[in-house]
Amino acid sequence: MGNKQGSEFGGIMVRTEKSIYFAGDVVKGNIYLHIIKSGYHGNVVQFSIVGKEKTRWQTGSGKNSTTHYGKNVFYEDTVVINTFLDEKLMIGQFVFPFQLDLPSDLPGSFYYSDGLLASVGYKIKVQVISTSKSINDIKNEQEIIIREPIKEILQVSQEKETANLSTWCCKKQGSCSIIAKVDKNLYQPGEYIQIAYDIDNSDCKLNIRNVDVIIMSRLNIRSNSGSQYRVEFKINSFSQNGIQKGTKLQSSASTGCSLQLINAKHPAIVLTPSTAGNLVNFSYHVKINPNFEGCTCCSSKPIVQVPTTLLEVLPQDYQEPILQPENWQPQAFQPFIIKSNSTNPFNNNNLKNMANPMNS
Structure with a gap:
């Protein structure tokens, strides 16, 4: 899900336990990193989540037409998950469990594009940041759906x-x-x-x-x-x-x-x-x-x-299994707990989709 970018040096992927969450939920997942070739300049594994609204519609016609645009990044957090001691990544397989506390007042995901555009979307992004101008970051992203929790009292x-x-x-x-x-x-x-x-x-x-x-x-x-x-x-x-x-x-x-x-x-x-x-x-x-x-x-x-x-109500035990590739024996790190830095948010595919060459 989402854009993927591999490298001759390896690949990275993020997967969450669920594809749908409620605002205020705890998002749990793993970041998988597979380095198959030495010499990659970069040792920082970074995690970010972005919530963004977009709108677009047109009024009038011909020369008198006007296109209206809206864009609002209402939620954004970025943290460093891990920094390897060696500035050049070693060959190996690594998994970084993470836990993210979502703010409770996030708007629900939405998408409509028939004659106009109206979207509210969320993406989790992970990357190993390259320190070389000639080598791209190793990165991956996953979309997640967020629903609004019950905010009203049930009444006539x-x-x-x-x-x-x-x-x-x-x-x-x-x-x-x-x-x-x-x-x-x-x-x-x-x-x-x-x-x-x-x-x-x-x-x-x-x-x-x-x-x-x-x-x-x-x-x-x-x-x-x-x-x-x-x-x-x-x-x-x-x-x-x-x-x-x-x-x-x-x-x-x-x-x-x-x-x-x-x-x-x-x-x-x-x-x-x-x-x-x-x-x-x-x-x-x-x-x-x-x-x-x-x-x-x-x-x-x-x-x-x-x-x-x-509203959308999901079972309490709703969870999707996080699969991992065959012959996957990674070095596992301690879970990284991410607390939201945003005080006011309004100011799952299988691992085969991992950035290639994951299974080399």
């Missing part, structure tokens, strides 16, 4: 909207209110959201033909210059019958429904959890959209949006 989520209706832009038709709630504010992909809504149409002269109940996702991105862009996606939806003018749907007869958190058009695609970065913000909400009779296109409607958070 509710919103209310009231709007004054008019037809043909100027003919007043009274007001309508809608209260909508979902059974909780935190969900996992594939769960069902229990939705209830009350409609007070007693002061309105318009019938409500039907009510659309929709699960939406929303992507908000920013550039370094402060420009902003928003795009919304319909995840799942259905429609229910409305009510007549001058009537009220009492709370005791609330319209209840259940809607699953899946991509209705592509059910096999697992929904991406919510993330809250500086440049990239991805969220979900339940939308209650009433459709009135008559021409109300220039009038406001009582559209209710109830925010929800989508």
